[in-house]
Amino acid sequence: MTDVDVEAVIDEGSCSNPECTVNHGGKCALGKELLDCKFYELTVVDELVRVESDTKTIPLPAGEALRADELEQILAEHPASMVVPLGLVKAGKTTLMCLIFDQVRTRREPQWAFTKSKTILGFARRSYYASYGSGRGSPTTPRTSRLTSGLHLHLGMRARDDSEAPIVFVDLSGEHVAALADGKVDPVIAEALKRADHVPIIVNGRDIANPDWRARAIYEARALLGVVEKQPMPAHVSVSVIVTKGDLLVGVDVEKVFDDLTRGTIAEQSPRFLTADRNSPAEDDAVPAVERGLGVAQLLAHIATSPAPRPDVTWPFTPPPAPSKMLGRAWGAK
């Protein structure tokens, strides 16, 4: 097998001693050979790719997000809870996965210990631009493109009772989910839903925080829920609702938002979660601080296990008739 190595190409160096004239064709001020002078530094100007034909290499796992066929091999040995977050573009699906991974890897969730991940670099690639290591001033998460939609991220955890709780997230592009909300089911999503244990519907908290956008956001999320209810999924699947960017929801009646999101849908009786991937300091006593990681502990407790089948639900789901007390109540009104 051919192997490739990279070597630094060293160009001429320079001297950092202001009293020295070496940089301008003169001699070392200390009278030393250049390579022995502590002020003289060589400069790496390029990297040279060197090909060695005789080096044998042994393949290793890539650590990146997994294709479906790669995931099959892992699940055959180690079954995992399959989580398929669905949300429109910029709802925060990938950010939420990275937040969960980050909370667990940094030991901020005392109920859960990180055990392993087959996709450490996959997570690192997605969370890099939200870390100080990226050199950015503000966090961001790369958008999941249509090309990479449907890749899987694996997170192995162990609960305090010593039980293992591996999770696999399906990272879907928001465009594909938007098409689903319009009734156009992409094969990638259809395949993911067939195997799902948990389908959290992700709602962008930024839209909920803005009174001008809130009703539209609720409408779109309900439209998505309406389509999801019609998809073939395992009988035990749990459809929940997550509102992200909880740090922005200052002064918003979040319970009412959840009620409006889920009323009369498959998620009406399901757990609901408010999450935050950023800190928000307390402004005064009435506006408490929001800490990064809000909601992750509750969410992990929910998704880390395969839900029990719900005898009250037949699939595809048919919404029950609305209780009479709701009739005549204006949607969106308090």
Next chain:
Amino acid sequence: MTRPAPFRIALVGLPATGKTTYIAALWAYLRSGLSETKYRVTRVPDDTTYLNAIAKAWSERKDMPRNSPGATDRVEFTIEVPNRDPLTVVIPDLPGEMFLNALRRPSIDEIPAEAVTSCDLLLLFVNGKTAKTFAPLGDHEATDENETEPPQSAEDATADNTQAPNEFAIDDLDSDTLNTELLHRLGYLLRDHPRPATVVVVSAWDVVDGTAESPEEWLKHEQPMTWQYIDELRRTTRIGVVGISAQGADYDDDPKVHHKTAYERSWGRDVNGNMTDIAGPLLWHDGVAQAGS
């Protein structure tokens, strides 16, 4: 005289984590005329060119000679061990670039792979001085990216304190991520082999000494993913975490540390946080092996 069975040690770790410095300091220590109660080398191997070169650099407080990315220097010597038969220690000095390459691309060169799969003791080096784990940017930015108005001028951009972001590159990831992934990949290599006892060696321990009760506590706080990974590994493998200061001190803090003799200069902390000598990882392995026998 029968040659003792080789005891193979694989030193793995990213570049500049102190692997070669450790070998240099260990060699100088073992050759410093220690008493019979200590590990010591009484017979000089046939070819000591490389060992002498790195030990000389160490004693002169110089940087270790840097091997080329494709080269491996084999180190082999016989040590006398208290109350036991002599031990022939085999330590291939593998450049950290080989392990970084194994992270950059999903493959590993045959030489480091063989060193790992055939070893009796695996030492993972983590540099206590440079180890980091990326913190998240937790503060809320003013607006989303597409809602930010671009700066009107270069001055505005500077005033805005924006900086060009780095592109994602595996080399630039934090040591916590890289070391966990490295352990994961080495675990894959070992899937059909007996898992060797493993010691995480926190090098440059003098820099972080006193910040935690023990090297393991330090790892738990400073490299949380690596620690959790090895803690899980502990279910099937003997694991230790020790601290080693092969240089003896930070050269900036103690520029004359190299004036000390070899057995006085290097030191470490054992798994319990007690002061030990540079042979700490070997002592740990010996202790566990004897306890298990």
